[in-house]
Amino acid sequence: MRKIDAELREEMRKTYVGKLMNVIRIKGFNSLKIQDMAEHMQISKASxxxxxxxxxxxxxxxxxxxxxxYKEVDQTILNNEITYIDRFQKLFEQEVLTxxxxxxxxxxxxxxxxPDLYETIISARRQRKMNIxxxxxxxxxxxxxHSLNPSIYTVQDEVMLRKLLDPAFLLEEGLTIKQVLLDYYQAKKIQVFKDQELKKMNDKSTILEKIEYLTRKLSNSYSS
Structure with a gap:
């Protein structure tokens, strides 16, 4: 095994693991052998x-x-130096990526x-819900x-995103991923923010950029 600079090695590990996310989301990892993983990483088994x-x-x-x-986004949404609308958008982005x-x-x-890794990620999810x-x-x-039980927002995202981003639903309703994400964002924004706050917002350009990014991610995941 050739020696690789520690910092570069860590960076490449993250890059290669990132290439497995789509296939593991769809097929899981039990059925994947090391050779399969190497192919999805686009490297040889030896590499x-x-x-x-x-x-x-x-x-x-x-x-x-x-x-x-999870932790990176949690730090953002609890940072009072960042505007509420910017934090709201970051949370929306995380919900979709999750x-x-x-x-x-x-x-x-x-x-x-x-099981140990499972408990670790479940613990992180619990902490995330507390931070949200x-x-x-x-x-x-x-x-x-608006005053509302925060748990409703969390459950709503879990249920609505699963339904709205189902390829069969999109096809049946003649909707695009981009339009569904934008409409759901606008609906949730109106649900969460009070009217006087909505009138002061100028969030169109920033959310469109995020939705374009999320649309590409979703399109790639569906085509994998």
Missing amino acids: LYNYFSSKEEIIQELTGTYIAY FIYISELFLEELKVGF RQFYEMGMKEGIF
Whole structure:
């Protein structure tokens, strides 16, 4: 095994694991052999072993990537120096990306095959829900958001995104991914923010950029 600079090695590990996200979301990881993973990473099996010693290490890296993303966004939504609308948009983006990549199949296989990793990611999700609740409660306390149980927002996202982004639903209703995301964002924004806050907003350009990005991610995941 050739030696690779530690910083570069870590960067490449994240890059290669990122290439597995779509296939693992759809097929899980139990059926994937090391050779299959190498093919999805677009490297040889020998090259894969320069970065990972085993399939277990790959799953550990993938789980760690998801948890790190949770923590990164959590730090953003609880940062009072960032406007509420910017934090709201970041949370919206995370909800969609979580839907795209962290599938129930992945979690089920993780629970059976790697129970310690499963508990780690579930713990991170619990903390995330607590942070989301705190974000909404802060907005309500400051008179920015309508008063409503924050748990409703969380459950609503889980249910609505699963339905709205179902390819069969999109086809049946003649809708595009971009339009569904934009409409759902606008509907949720009106639901969360009070009228006086909505009148002061100028969020069109920033949310369109995020939705274009999310649309590309979803389109790629559907075509995988």
